[in-house]
Amino acid sequence: MMFWVLLGILCASTFVKSSYRVNPGPLVNATRGEPWPQPYQTIKYDGFLVLRPSVFQFVVTGETCDILEDAIQRYTAIVTLEASVASKEVRSAPRTHARHHPSFAGNLVSLNVRLVSPCEHMPHLNMNESYVLDIRNATEAGSLEAESIWGILRGLETFTHLLSRSGDGPNLALKCQTIIDKPLLQHRGLLLDTSRHYLPVSDILRTLDAMSYNKMNVFHWHITDDQSFPYQSTRFPELSAKGAYHPTLTYSPENVQKIIEYARYRGIRVIPEFDTPGHTRSWGESHPDLLTPCYDDSTGAPDGTLGPLDPTESKLYPFIRELFTEIGVTFPERYIHLGGDEVPFDCWASNPRIREYMRQHHMNGRYEQLEAEYIQKLLNITQDLNTTSIVWQEVFDNGVHLSPETVVHVWTGNQERKLAAVTKAGFHALLSACWYLDRLATGGDWRKFYACDPLQFPSTVQQQELVMGGEACMWGEVVDSTNVHPRIWPRASATAERLWSHERNPSASYAAQRLEEHACRMNRRGIPAQPPNGPGFCIQ
Numbered sequence: 001m002m003f004w005v006l007l008g009i010l011c012a013s014t015f016v017k018s019s020y021r022v023n024p025g026p027l028v029n030a031t032r033g034e035p036w037p038q039p040y041q042t043i044k045y046d047g048f049l050v051l052r053p054s055v056f057q058f059v060v061t062g063e064t065c066d067i068l069e070d071a072i073q074r075y076t077a078i079v080t081l082e083a084s085v086a087s088k089e090v091r092s093a094p095r096t097h098a099r100h101h102p103s104f105a106g107n108l109v110s111l112n113v114r115l116v117s118p119c120e121h122m123p124h125l126n127m128n129e130s131y132v133l134d135i136r137n138a139t140e141a142g143s144l145e146a147e148s149i150w151g152i153l154r155g156l157e158t159f160t161h162l163l164s165r166s167g168d169g170p171n172l173a174l175k176c177q178t179i180i181d182k183p184l185l186q187h188r189g190l191l192l193d194t195s196r197h198y199l200p201v202s203d204i205l206r207t208l209d210a211m212s213y214n215k216m217n218v219f220h221w222h223i224t225d226d227q228s229f230p231y232q233s234t235r236f237p238e239l240s241a242k243g244a245y246h247p248t249l250t251y252s253p254e255n256v257q258k259i260i261e262y263a264r265y266r267g268i269r270v271i272p273e274f275d276t277p278g279h280t281r282s283w284g285e286s287h288p289d290l291l292t293p294c295y296d297d298s299t300g301a302p303d304g305t306l307g308p309l310d311p312t313e314s315k316l317y318p319f320i321r322e323l324f325t326e327i328g329v330t331f332p333e334r335y336i337h338l339g340g341d342e343v344p345f346d347c348w349a350s351n352p353r354i355r356e357y358m359r360q361h362h363m364n365g366r367y368e369q370l371e372a373e374y375i376q377k378l379l380n381i382t383q384d385l386n387t388t389s390i391v392w393q394e395v396f397d398n399g400v401h402l403s404p405e406t407v408v409h410v411w412t413g414n415q416e417r418k419l420a421a422v423t424k425a426g427f428h429a430l431l432s433a434c435w436y437l438d439r440l441a442t443g444g445d446w447r448k449f450y451a452c453d454p455l456q457f458p459s460t461v462q463q464q465e466l467v468m469g470g471e472a473c474m475w476g477e478v479v480d481s482t483n484v485h486p487r488i489w490p491r492a493s494a495t496a497e498r499l500w501s502h503e504r505n506p507s508a509s510y511a512a513q514r515l516e517e518h519a520c521r522m523n524r525r526g527i528p529a530q531p532p533n534g535p536g537f538c539i540q
Helices: 003-011 066-089 149-160 203-213 236-241 255-265 281-285 318-331 345-350 352-360 367-384 393-397 415-424 448-450 484-488 491-500 509-522
Strands: 040-050 059-061 104-107 110-115 130-134 141-146 173-183 187-193 217-223 269-273 293-297 304-308 335-340 388-392 407-410 428-431 469-475
Touching: 059 066, 066 110, 066 130, 066 149, 110 149, 110 255, 130 149, 141 217, 141 469, 149 173, 149 203, 173 367, 187 281, 187 352, 187 415, 203 217, 203 255, 203 388, 203 484, 203 509, 217 255, 217 469, 236 281, 236 352, 255 269, 255 318, 269 415, 281 304, 304 345, 318 335, 318 367, 335 367, 345 352, 345 367, 367 491, 388 393, 393 407, 407 415, 415 428, 448 491, 448 509, 469 484, 469 491
Parallel strands: 040 104, 059 110, 110 141, 187 217, 187 469, 217 269, 269 335, 335 388, 388 407, 407 428, 428 469
Antiparallel strands: 040 173, 130 141, 130 173, 293 304
């Protein structure tokens, strides 16, 4: 009999995953039908409902649009997938009929999806992602209601997380409950570096899928860097023609639009980053005149290498204006990341023309002032283009005069002090310092990311309100398409929950159980998330 499965559904306890380990220790048992990230409020009732995939359907009762129609198709396919896995899990065991169980509360024939307001076309910073999901006792129709299409997307995702096997063939079970949900923070992102190693478009699309499964809503595309320039500019095609690793390892305008559209359907913003004045060596393959020639101190002659962009070069700023005008048209997102980090001053210091410029402008050898001058001109350009800028924290640290709407991205140093300083100065902040995914300790080191609280710093209420959110960062030095997904997932899931969940002191042990389930869930959906906790298995 399979009643133990039903009891596991009701009691949130599960089978022991493995009966033998070489080094005995505690095993993490997966939950059944628990959502990730943890919702704002869950009200549970007695009993469970059974969903028969052969008859179940999503019924749109309110506004509709292309995003909702696409979502209904995607989540119908996910329900079918969960049913096929449930059927596989019970093939070798006796089948029981869930309706004979004393806690059986009825069948769930449909989920009524009510979008209250007309769809917005593009996701944005202040989009409303709240929703109410009601799976009541003794009803044949559940309900999902949200004011915006973005809340509907998040609610559909949660609904599929509630599904677990019933022991009754392909039929699925759901605990009776009402979920009232909304995110803690507006900006819940993932940075992906496609310069150090080129990532095929298919891997970017898969990443967007995984982000939607974790309710992350910002794809920070670190698209270029010193190593390569894979972005195909329509105005300056020579940048990728000479700066990409290979002519086939580029992102065409059609590729970029496909990624933006794919993200739109999942309620994900695409924020590009074109980092300057450092991290621009690949620009020099086609435009060496825009970069700084470095000099050999011993000979006083150029040493043949190029450093950062040359802020004293008169041709630089018209070029930057034209490139960023194109970027603003290509990417509909209001925000753009301008970088500004890790500028190597040694090359500037070696160049006699730059030293003379600094002498004439009374900079007294302070190259931070030269960087500030460049960044200020860049910010003026992007402000003219009606774009809101995000900068790495060095820009703030170096005292650049920032417009009030500029966002400061904290990535290094003592994050509590940095967040306190940025918000005390009145700027919005993003946090990534504790969520660098390239800092790999072990395969299952998600707990160190889960321990990071983005609102834990000395602050007033007004300062906390200036924290827009944060991002997990997957830098590309040692990842490519062969290992990027297991490196990100489920470690970035820990970041996703801390940015979504309102629980300030969450239980790591309970999170471990839910993450065990969620990693298997992602695996079933084609995301090769690595095991979060140790020995165990997933039925695919």
